[in-house]
Amino acid sequence: MFTTLRTRVPSAVTFSFLLVAAFAITGCKVTLVGEYDDTIDKGITDIQQKTELYLSKLQSDPNTVYDQSFYDDMKSRLAVLKTRASALPKYTIIAEQVANLKSQFDDLQKLDKSMRRPFPSAAVISAQSALEVSVESILKLELALKRGDTPPASTTK
Secondary structure, three states: OHHHHHHHHHHHHHHHHHHHHHHHHOOOEEEOOOOOOHHHHHHHHHHHHHHHHHHHHHHHOOOOOOOHHHHHHHHHHHHHHHHHHHHOOOOHHHHHHHHHHHHHHHHHHHHHHHOOOOOOHHHHHHHHHHHHHHHHHHHHHHHHHHHOOOOOOEEEO
């Protein structure tokens, strides 16, 4: 009985090794996140540029009036990017990041709309910092995808 077990264990190990080697040799690649998307990359960069411009205005002239059109523009751009990210295969992480960015814009809008003028410089700096972190996380992931630095998860050919 023990000799039969001893010969089966090495056979199972050998078979497992050969199976792994076959996958490696055939060139299967493992991906967790979808491919790089130029539209999302450029869209997020554009949102960042427009936001920096608006926050710079608030910083340089704290009496800058609340701009509903800025927030309408940002909401529509983020909605389009979220829809695109949700439609792309394996883009759940980026769709969640875009939704988080939209939530931050909603918070900024509430603050901006309710805040008396002059708008406090500390509030601008805080909002700018929070938005930068979200934008950077999306762009870092997109740029990693562009370079091909995808973390492993599922096998595809």
